[in-house]
Amino acid sequence: MRELLNRLRDWLRRDRLDAELNEELRFHHARLEGDARAAGASVDEARHAAHRRLGSPTRAREEARDRWSLPWLEHVFQDIRYALRGLRKSPGFTATVLVTLALGIGANAAMFGIIDRLMFRPFPYLRDPARVHRVYFQTTERGRDVTMGSGEEYARYLDIKNGTSSFSQYAGFSTRPLAVGTGDAARERQVAVVSATFFDFFDARPALGRFFTAAEDSTPRGADVAVVSYEYWQRELGGRSDILGTTLQVNNVTSVIIGVAPRGFVGINDDRPPDVFFPITTYAGAQPDVETATTYFTRYNWGWMAVLVRRKPGVSIETASADLSNAHLRSWNAERALEPRVPSAAIAHPRAVAGPIKQAAGPNPGLDARTVRWVTGVALIVLLIACANVANLFLARALRRRRETAVRLALGVSRGRLIAQCLTESILLALMGCVAAVGLAQWGGTALERLFVPDGAPLHLLTDWRTIGVASALALLGGVVTGLAPAILSARSDLAASLKAGAREGTYHRSRVRAALLVVQGALSVLLLVGAGLFVRSLEQVRAMRLGYDVEHVLLAERNLRSMKMSDSGQVALGKRLLETAQAIPGVEHAAWVSSIPFWSTSSTDLFVAGIDSVRRLGRFTYQTATPDYFQTMGTRIVRGRAYTEADRAGTPLVAVVSEAMARALWPGKEAIGQCMRIRQASGKLNPDTLPCTTVVGIAEDAAQNSLIDDLRLRYYLPSDQFRPVNGFALILRMRSDPALIAESVRKALQREMPGQTYVTVRPMRELVDQERRSWRLGATMFVAFGVLALLVAAVGLYGVIAYNVAQRMQELGVRIALGAQSGDVVRLVVLQALRFGLAGVAVGGALALAAGRWIQPLLFHEKANDPVVFGGVTALLLLVALAASAAPALRASRADPNLALRGD
Secondary structure (H helix, E strand, C coil), rough: CHHEEEEHHHHHCCCHHHHHHHHHHHHHHHHHHHHHHCCCCHHHHHHHHHHHHHHHHHHHHHHHHHHHHHHHHHHHHHHHHHHHHHHHHHHHHHHHHHHHHHHHHHHHHHHHHHHHHHHCCCCCCCCCHHHHHEEEEEEEEEEEEEEEEECCCCCHHHHHHHHHEEEEEEEEEEEEEECCCCHHHCEEEEEEEEEEHHHHECCCCCECCCCCCCHHHHCCCCCEEEEEEEHHHHCCCCCCCCCCEECCCCCCCCHHHCCCCCCCCCCCCCCCCEEEEEHHHHHCCCCCHHHHHHHHHCCCCCCCCEEEEEECCCHHHHHHHHHHHHHHHHHHHHHHCCCCCCCCCHHHCCCCECCCCCCHHHCCCHHHHHHHHHHHHHHHHHHHHHHHHHHHHHHHHHHHHHHHHHHHHHHCCCCHHHHHHHHHHHHHHHHHHHHHHHHHHHHHHHHHHHHCCCCCCCHHHHHHHHHHHHHHHHHHHHHHHHHHHHHHHHHCCHHHHHCCCHHHCCCCCCHHHHHHHHHHHHHHHHHHHHHHHHHHHHHHHHHHHHCCCCCCEEEEEECCCCHHHHHHCHHHHHHHCCCCCCCHHCCCCEEECCCCCCCCCECCEEECCCCCHHHHHHCCCCEEECCHHHHHHHCCCCCEECCCCCCCCCCCCEEEEEEHHHHHHHHHCCCCCCEEEEEEECCCCCHHHHCCCCEEHHHHHHHHCCCCCCCCCCCCEEEECCCHHHHCEEEEEECCCCCHHHHHHHHHHHHCCCCCCCCCEEEEEEHHHHHHCCCHHHHHHHHHHHHHHHHHHHHHHHHHHHHHHHCCCCHHHHHHHHCCCHHHHHHHHHHHHHHHHHHHHHHHHHHHHHHHHHHHHHHHCCCCCCCCHHHHHHHHHHHHHHHHHHHHHHHHHHHHHHHHHHCCC
């Protein structure tokens, strides 16, 4: 190593050492010549004597230079200079390769920046992230495994904390939008509701003040304190140093600011960085519902948080997961002792796993995460197509330079050196393309971010060394892959045949490698285009699916009481005032006061039906309490019977409307109208026999509540006057025009009815539905974008191959025309060659798409992965592209001059 370092140091100062060597040689030559003159020799005799004694200066220089040089490094620089000269002479070739590689590498760099954020990148300040895990709780419901990385009870967190020994740290956390501020300045912000132990997972010191302590995070209710993020402090609080001790209204708690988190600290929510960190027991203990606020740490009736753990050194993930599963089993049995309706452990199979912190990388990831993984694979396919295209260009260039290569081999250049020169050229081009790719990735990453992480901090790929490192690695790999085949072809060329080629250097040479690369490009393009077609069809199916309501003209207004203490009767009266105000707003057709919102909130309670021992085993039955205009407002159709009306009020016989799916599940083969259900209306000791009978008076169409897929739609509707009237918390309004245009005026009108610090938030309901459609929209958008890009690159590659082949065959084609071939025959010859390539690509790509169908099928919605319409459309599209790519070369071929061909012979 020391010898290598010394050589490297001498190589860096080789010019100075060379000058010193020349000066020393001149000095020794002068001394020897002077000694000879002193002995009586003439000038010429003295010069020759000095030459004889000193030896060859050239040999001395070479020996000395070998000592301070690195021959392989010299060769690299020579190859780079040679490559740059060659690229300058071929600007068209250089530009085509750079653009192709920039598109392929840039697409992958942008996607890596996204998937790295969603799945792999450690959170800022997190200490020893390899030993930190999110706890995933798993159960079996109706024969399916269900995994939950959040939505657990605080009591469950305590059971895990007290019942395991494999972990050194535990924390509970949840991130949710809460109102922060007072008056007109109140806005919904991301608030991280965390236990005091949460901060112990990070090497983060507050920029100001301190974090809250365990004493301030104790049951039943923690202290009214808060820590604000550095960004919120700068943006909203002016970066003042005197904010410690001031108050900040967080939801319904007036909190004292005790600290400012360090710059860039986001906890574990980098997709939507929190503005405030709040004690978890303060949030839970301040819930408006007294029962929830006083029993959340002893009962299992409120699932809303997640659990973070750190493994002890030496404890494997398998051992930790087994420890968690045992604790979860004991916790499940403790819950069942309090709530007998909970399925037994033998049926539910409760277990737990220590998994990745980021849910997108965890067990059983959601549809969005699986779509992201597929899109990342699509980006890699685009890179493969780009590399195949570039390799084809290099092969064509190598074939054109066969005679030049043969001359260099004849002059003594080794085949190994020739391969090194080819690889140097391809790697140099790839690295140049990488520079353009990172810039392209930053531009394209902004658009991708809006699709994948719409609320996250902006991507800065130009300064992200992880992304730059991946892009550089891909560039190096692409350079080696694209340059290896041409390098081997050049090194293995027949020296004698190439030198004898002479004027026939341009003769057509068939290349199986080039043909194979072209087929690979076409096949991979077919694979991407089939995926694009399937996702587009899925998106069409999602948009066309009847949800059980029509939200295009529906506006959602949520009431938030914050710290206002209001009796049940006061809340009911406020709801009626808001409903009356909404009904009087111009442009409002219908309005209803409701207790739950699709894809946002869900309500369920104990339900009993005669003849069924456990209704819960049939699925989860959810309910909606609403005022009579609910069905007109939502656009939900009553298929049989009637909807409840104003006449169904408190004191009258209890009635309900059930969904078609619920009617089939509870009364198969029977008429559901007139059937009796017994519904638990209040907390306390349960005796089903004493519950009043609720009569089914109508059957409503099935309506999606929690998911567009895997939703049994077991739903029933109750008049709010008869069942828990205080449960209402939101208004739904059907508008005559676009809800987004009138949302602010509706908010202002409703806000005038809100007392004190309470407030109303308003937004179009279609935003909730669009969020559920997001994964299919994302898949369709990205597959189409990358599919079109791949098709464009493949078309350019096909055009290049056909055009090159035509250029090489001009003499042959001229001879054919001279022998009587018509222009149409020549055009047909060229076009059929392109169609053969296209058909081969369709055949191979179609087979790959069919094989991949079983993996992509779960991502589709009511669409078969082997849809013949999609496959047929892609086949036709690729063949049309092949025809278009061959049009110009075919026209050029038809104009071949037979005179030139004959004179050439």
